[in-house]
Amino acid sequence: MWCRVVEIMLGCWLLVSPWIFGHYPQQQAFVINDFACAVAVMAFGFLSFWRPLRHIHLLTILVAGWMIAFAYLNRAEPVPPPLQNNVLTALLLMMFAVLPNHASQPPEAWQTARRKSLEVQLDTGETTRRTS
Amino acid sequence: MTSVSFSRLEAAERSGPLSMDAAPHPWHYNPSRWSQRVPICILAGVGFLIAAYMGLYQWKLIGSAWDPFFDGNPQAVADEAPDIGRARNGTETVLDSKVSETMRYWFLVPDAAFGAIAYLGDLIFGLAGSTRRWQYRPWLVVIFGIDVIPLGVVSVILVVMQGFEVQAWCFLCLTTAAISLILIYMAYDEVWSCLLYLRAVWNETQSARIVWKTFWGRPTPEAERVGNAFLTAAVVPR
Numbered sequence: 157m158w159c160r161v162v163e164i165m166l167g168c169w170l171l172v173s174p175w176i177f178g179h180y181p182q183q184q185a186f187v188i189n190d191f192a193c194a195v196a197v198m199a200f201g202f203l204s205f206w207r208p209l210r211h212i213h214l215l216t217i218l219v220a221g222w223m224i225a226f227a228y229l230n231r232a233e234p235v236p237p238p239l240q241n242n243v244l245t246a247l248l249l250m251m252f253a254v255l256p257n258h259a260s261q262p263p264e265a266w267q268t269a270r271r272k273s274l275e276v277q278l279d280t281g282e283t284t285r286r287t288s
Numbered sequence: 289m290t291s292v293s294f295s296r297l298e299a300a301e302r303s304g305p306l307s308m309d310a311a312p313h314p315w316h317y318n319p320s321r322w323s324q325r326v327p328i329c330i331l332a333g334v335g336f337l338i339a340a341y342m343g344l345y346q347w348k349l350i351g352s353a354w355d356p357f358f359d360g361n362p363q364a365v366a367d368e369a370p371d372i373g374r375a376r377n378g379t380e381t382v383l384d385s386k387v388s389e390t391m392r393y394w395f396l397v398p399d400a401a402f403g404a405i406a407y408l409g410d411l412i413f414g415l416a417g418s419t420r421r422w423q424y425r426p427w428l429v430v431i432f433g434i435d436v437i438p439l440g441v442v443s444v445i446l447v448v449m450q451g452f453e454v455q456a457w458c459f460l461c462l463t464t465a466a467i468s469l470i471l472i473y474m475a476y477d478e479v480w481s482c483l484l485y486l487r488a489v490w491n492e493t494q495s496a497r498i499v500w501k502t503f504w505g506r507p508t509p510e511a512e513r514v515g516n517a518f519l520t521a522a523v524v525p526r
Contacts, residue, residue, distance in 0.1 A: 159416075227396055234368075240397045247405045251412050254431065259416040262308075262424040269507040 159255040160201045163216060166249055167198035173245075177238045186238045189226055193219050193242075197249060204257060216253035220246035308419045310519045312481040313488075319478035320429075321419045328436075328474050332410035335467040338460050339404035346383050346398030353460065355379035361456040382458035387450050403443060403464065409435045410471060422482040423515045425505045433479030440468035489514045 171194040174187040196219045204213040223246035227239040261267065311318045318324070345353040351372065358378025365376065369384035376384065383400065391399040413432035417425050447465040451457045489502045493510045502511040 231396060233393075235392075235396045240401075243396050244401060244405060248408070251405075251409050255412070255416045255428075256425075259428075260418060262418045262420065263505045263507075266424045266505065266507045269512055273512065 157205065157257050159252045159259060160204045160213060160257060162252050163213065163249060164198050164201040166245055166252070167194045167201060170194035170197065170245055173238065173241050177236075177241055185230070186236075189223075190238070190242070193223055210257055213253050213257070216249055220249040220253065223249075310420070312422055313484055313518050313520050315477055315481065316520055318419060319481055320417070320421050324474075324478070325414050328471060329411045329414040331467055331471055331474070332407045332414060335407035335464050335471070336404050336411060338464050338467075339400050339407055342379070342383055342460055343398050343401035343404050345380070346388070346392070346400050353377070353379040353383055355459045357459050358457040361454060364454040364456055378456050379458040379460050381456040382450055382454055382461055385450070385454045385456070387453050399446075406435065406439050406443070407464075407467075410475075414475075422478055423485055423511075423518075426482045426486055426503050427505065429478055429482040430503075433475065433482070436471050436475040437479065440472045443468050485515065485518055488518055 170190050174183070174190050197216055200212050200216045200219070203209045204211075223242045227235075227242045227246075230236075230239060256263070262270065309318050309321055341350075342353060344350045348370065355377040360376035360378055360381035362375070362381075364381055364385045366384060366386045366389040368389060372380070382388065383398075388399055391402075395402045410432070413428065413435055417428045422429055444465045447458075447461045450461065486499060486503060489511050490496075490499050492514050493499070495510075498508050498510055501508055
């Protein structure tokens with residue numbers, strides 16, 4: 157679940173980033189967007205710990221896509237730091253969001269299939285030994 | 289569970305064709321094992337640090353960028369780049385060049401920061417997945433491959449083109465380009481095995497549905513059979 161923890165931490169970063177990146181003319185829109193995206197990212201991260209909603213972290217990809225679109229829609233020269241922060245955080249979020257909860261283990265379905273195959277393999281060996 | 293004891297299952301898991309360390313075709317080692325992947329992640333981490341350092345210079349969060357070998361080219365520096373009070377070296381020229389400024393316009397962030405994210409992606413996708421992910425999570429290996437191979441090739445081409453276009457060379461950019469090439473060399477075996485496995489599933493079943501399921505890591509009896517037949521050695525000595 158380390159990927160979900162990182163997503164939640166990135167959500168926290170988004171939440172505090174309006175105070176880090178200072179004031180801009182469109183600040184209110186930036187702040188609202190950062191807060192909304194942060195809440196969504198953190199909610200999806202936390203909800204993924206609940207088994208029935210274990211795949212909900214994939215919605216974070218949509219949030220990240222929106223953050224990049226928002227940055228392009230509000231672009232100015234030079235690009236305001238809050239928008240650069242949106243782009244980089246969104247790319248990071250996308251990378252983590254595609255990873256499954258127990259990324260270092262085989263998928264559950266494969267674990268079950270492996271176990272069944274191993275049992276069949278051992279049972280067959282046992283039967284062969286007994287009959288011979 | 290049947291009468292088979294847990295310890296015997298574990299033993300069979302370690303030594304049989306279902307071993308997590310089994311070597312897939314065409315190699316005699318498992319390209320997904322940690323000893324193969326961790327060096328890739330470490331090298332990607334080094335690439336990330338160098339790219340992030342250059343990104344900090346492009347953001348002007350640091351005043352200079354290190355270059356022990358190459359001199360700068362004042363004509364190549366973008367009009368928007370601030371005066372740093374002295375002649376730029378090769379790295380600083382390339383990072384402040386018009387080409388770099390154009391890429392910054394496209395990506396909204398400095399190109400070095402974008403590169404840092406790509407190296408971080410190599411690291412993250414290198415760490416994720418089990419030691420048999422070539423079979424159990426082909427999609428992850430393919431994403432890892434896309435991040436390392438085509439993006440690596442593009443970044444190397446960009447660095448070399450930048451040298452000819454800007455008429456200045458950047459030591460750190462060349463270092464990261466070399467890292468990208470080494471990463472491609474180190475990562476291609478796993479990606480190749482994974483693609484061969486998917487092709488073997490296709491050849492065996494001729495079913496796009498089964499290949500699709502296999503790609504997304506959903507087991508089917510056919511994929512399992514092909515996977516077991518795909519091994520060159522069940523157990524590889526450490």
